[in-house]
Amino acid sequence: MLELYNLLDKLSPFGTQASWDNSGLNVGSLKSKLDSKNIYLALEADLKVVSEAKKDSVLITHHPLIFSQLKCIDTSTHPGNIIKILLEKNITLISMHTNFDLSHLNKAFAKKLGFSECKEDEYVLSKEVDTSFEALALEVKKRLGLEVLQVCKASANITKVNITCGSGMSSLKYCKEGECLITGDIKYHDAVNALANKVSLINVPHFVSEEIFGEILDLELRKFGIKAIIISSQNPLSYI
Numbered sequence: 001m002l003e004l005y006n007l008l009d010k011l012s013p014f015g016t017q018a019s020w021d022n023s024g025l026n027v028g029s030l031k032s033k034l035d036s037k038n039i040y041l042a043l044e045a046d047l048k049v050v051s052e053a054k055k056d057s058v059l060i061t062h063h064p065l066i067f068s069q070l071k072c073i074d075t076s077t078h079p080g081n082i083i084k085i086l087l088e089k090n091i092t093l094i095s096m097h098t099n100f101d102l103s104h105l106n107k108a109f110a111k112k113l114g115f116s117e118c119k120e121d122e123y124v125l126s127k128e129v130d131t132s133f134e135a136l137a138l139e140v141k142k143r144l145g146l147e148v149l150q151v152c153k154a155s156a157n158i159t160k161v162n163i164t165c166g167s168g169m170s171s172l173k174y175c176k177e178g179e180c181l182i183t184g185d186i187k188y189h190d191a192v193n194a195l196a197n198k199v200s201l202i203n204v205p206h207f208v209s210e211e212i213f214g215e216i217l218d219l220e221l222r223k224f225g226i227k228a229i230i231i232s233s234q235n236p237l238s239y240i
Helices: 002-011 047-052 080-088 098-112 133-144 169-174 188-196 206-210 213-222
Strands: 024-027 039-042 057-061 091-095 119-121 124-132 150-152 157-167 179-184 200-203
Touching: 002 213, 024 080, 039 047, 039 213, 047 057, 047 080, 080 091, 098 124, 098 157, 098 206, 098 213, 124 133, 124 169, 133 157, 133 179, 133 200, 150 188, 157 169, 157 206, 169 179, 169 188, 179 206, 188 200
Parallel strands: 039 057, 057 091, 157 179, 179 200
Antiparallel strands: 024 091, 119 124, 124 157, 150 200
């Protein structure tokens, strides 16, 4: 297990994660023995995922199961119910969150949107463009296969695109008039603030921007002869 953990640390150093993050070992022990056939990759350690994972395995997720300090583990509620299953099945849980955003996921998301050779500034990738807001929004919608896309139009023409996967409204402070921020989890007052600063927004569902986590990490692990099993997480949000 420790050998795998060290490899993950080389691919995407845990030391680069945000100060508030909890990437790394979440549940289990790095001293346990690992069956190389039982390595699972998933966006979340949700009930569906931990139920599908076999006993005596390792589950590598993007989102940590444990963020804040736990004073009580109630096995009848989240995250205690997940922790209980992991311990009962002897599943070690490792998460690669903001460190993986920096090293891989942001770039992959930008590429999926059609942007390459972007300028990097921590969690923000940027690219100068000359396009209408409508054309940009429709292209994003098309590339992500979305039927609907929530947007905030502050200007007709866009001079620069800023991209942050997941929840990235904290990146708004880096955006200037005439630019567009593509990220997720945009709230009403975020849009009011952006509009006042003449910055356009494209609100990509959090799940959609990061669901490629397993595919990306799987490709990296295969370079070292490690074959993992991807378990699809279920988007908790839907439209009716």
